[in-house]
Amino acid sequence: MSAAVIIIVWSKYLTGAAIIIIAAALFVLAALALSEKNDITIGADFALTGNAARYGDWATKGVILATEEVNSQGGINGKKIRIVFEDNRGQTADAVSAYNKLKDANSVKYVMTFQSSVALAVQQLSNH
Secondary structure, eight states, rough: OOOOOEEEEOOOOGGGHHHHHHHHHHHHHHTTEEEOOOEEEEHHHHHHSSSSSHHHHHHHHHHHHHHHHHHHTTTBBOOOOOEEEOOTTTOOOHHHHHHHHHHHHHHOOOEEEEEEHHHHHHHEEEEE
16 A cells, blocks of 8 residues: 655745645645544654754644644544654655655555655655
8 A cells, every 4th residue: 555645845935834835735635534434644754853853843843733723623524633753864765764664554644744855755655
């Protein structure tokens, strides 16, 4: 089973709009998951450590904020959103490992990430 991947385009100039972008990506992923019987679980393949950790921290805070907002209003069609984070350290090899862990160990069907190199590496897996 492959997972859908949403790529968040990140730029230091978009930090003011980052929450809106992340909320939109979260909404798209959640909309894809409406057929789920239980809560909607979405994976976040983010750089939580390493050189890109600052961006991963911003993305994490935005995702948590958007998730709390959606869940506080009853979720989507009554289903709560749950986010599972994995650290890719901003490296493609680690991103592939994080993606596989999200998909296999956590049974996540939907994954979001950022950074073009990381997204391209993960995209190859999601298309299979």
